[in-house]
Structure formats: structure tokens, C-alpha cells
Amino acid sequence: MDKSVEIDVDFALSYKKEQGRVLNLAWVLPRPKRDHYKGGFPLWFEEKLLRFFGIDLKDMAKDEVIQLFSGMTKYGFRVDLSKEVKPDLICDCHKLPKEWNNRWDIAICDPPYNDEYSKKLYGTGKIKYKDYISEAVRIVEPGGFICSYHWAMTPRPDGTDLIARIFVGTRTWHKPRICNIYQKHKKMKPNPSNNTQQID
Numbered sequence: 001m002d003k004s005v006e007i008d009v010d011f012a013l014s015y016k017k018e019q020g021r022v023l024n025l026a027w028v029l030p031r032p033k034r035d036h037y038k039g040g041f042p043l044w045f046e047e048k049l050l051r052f053f054g055i056d057l058k059d060m061a062k063d064e065v066i067q068l069f070s071g072m073t074k075y076g077f078r079v080d081l082s083k084e085v086k087p088d089l090i091c092d093c094h095k096l097p098k099e100w101n102n103r104w105d106i107a108i109c110d111p112p113y114n115d116e117y118s119k120k121l122y123g124t125g126k127i128k129y130k131d132y133i134s135e136a137v138r139i140v141e142p143g144g145f146i147c148s149y150h151w152a153m154t155p156r157p158d159g160t161d162l163i164a165r166i167f168v169g170t171r172t173w174h175k176p177r178i179c180n181i182y183q184k185h186k187k188m189k190p191n192p193s194n195n196t197q198q199i200d
């Protein structure tokens with residue numbers, strides 16, 4: 001008898017529903033990506049994360065997944081301030097296009113982790129968690145997911161539930177990361193008066 005269990009987003013959701021608990025996973029990925037982009041994801045992180053969501057990498061559509069602060073990531077629609085990383089859109093992730101309400105299934109956020117790193121590594125400005133994460137929530141469809149990759153445990157954004165935490169061990173002497181995965185409430189709808197969203 002096959003007793004293997006697929007540890008994926010559906011498992012995380014049923015675990016939360018049945019046990020009332022958040023799934024914690026640990027991935028050890030001790031090698032850098034081949035592009036060696038400063039602050040880049042570890043090798044295979046992107047692929048593993050997309051597979052966790054059941055996404056077929058060969059067939060994935062550009063309008064399923066958005067990468068905010070994309071750097072040199074490979075998959076989905078990529079948004080970054082730097083034209084050197086050839087994003088699909090050059091844009092400040094604290095203020096995304098107004099017409100993007102409820103547009104994407106999954107948003108992955110990997111910002112510089114503080115203002116000093118932002119300036120020193122990328123020549124970019126201040127990073128405001130509340131601003132970019134609420135934008136990520138706005139542009140994801142109800143029931144969709146927001147992945148917050150950071151070296152800190154990030155606070156749960158309004159209008160979402162925390163459904164999984166992936167602890168990522170990296171190279172020796174490198175700080176581990178945490179990818180918190182939030183699910184947007186299913187009953188959120190756009191508020192046309194101020195371009196934000198409200199919960200029924």
C-alpha cells in the first residue's frame with residue numbers, strides 16, 4: 001500500500017481546516033542559483049515553491065504567478081525596479097497598477113530585507129512591508145496566495161490567513177530564510193471608491 005502523502009498546498013489547507021494548525025516545512029537548499037544574483041533565491045527554491053502549488057513549470061501561464069521584487073527569477077510575470085534584470089514590468093512594488101485588483105493566483109515577494117541592503121545592493125529606496133504586502137494582497141484573487149520570503153517572520157497581512165511556513169536552510173554562514181504563505185480571504189472584493197479592498 002502506498003502511504004506517501006503529497007505535501008503541497010492542498011495538504012496545508014486541509015491540515016489547517018482539520019487540525020486548526022499551520023503547516024511548517026523545512027527545505028535545505030545549500031547552493032546558490034547559477035546566475036549568482038545578489039540576494040537571489042537558493043538553487044531550486046523557485047521550482048520547489050511552484051511545485052508546492054501544483055504548478056506545471058513547462059505549461060505555466062504568465063498570468064498565474066507574479067514575482068514582486070523579481071530580481072533574476074525565471075518564472076511568472078516579473079516586476080522589478082531595475083531594468084538590468086529584464087523584468088516584464090519596471091515598477092515600484094509599493095504601488096502596483098490600479099487595474100490589477102484580484103488578477104493573479106499567486107504573488108511571490110522577495111524584497112531587500114532592510115533599507116540599508118536596498119541602497120547598498122540595488123541602489124533602491126526604502127522598503128515598507130505594509131505597503132508592498134497590501135499591494136500583493138490586492139492584486140491576488142480571493143482564495144489566492146501571497147508568499148512572503150524574508151529573513152524575519154513577517155506579520156500576517158489583513159484579509160489573509162497564514163497557511164504554511166517554509167523554513168529555508170541555505171549555505172553555511174548564511175542566514176536561513178522563511179517563506180510565509182498567506183491565503184487571501186475568499187470574500188474580499190474591490191472597493192471602487194479608493195482602489196483598496198474590503199471584506200464582506
Ligand SMILES: C[S@@+](CC[C@H](N)C(=O)[O-])C[C@H]1O[C@@H](n2cnc3c(N)ncnc32)[C@H](O)[C@@H]1O
Pocket residue numbers: 037038039040041068069070071072073079080081082085091092093094110111112118122124125
Ligand atoms: C532580494 S532581490 C530579489 C532576488 C530574486 N528573488 C532572485 O532570486 O533573483 C530584491 C530585488 O528587489 C528589487 N527592488 C528593490 N526595491 C524595489 C522596489 N521598490 N520595487 C521593485 N523592485 C525593487 C531590486 O532591484 C532586486 O532585484
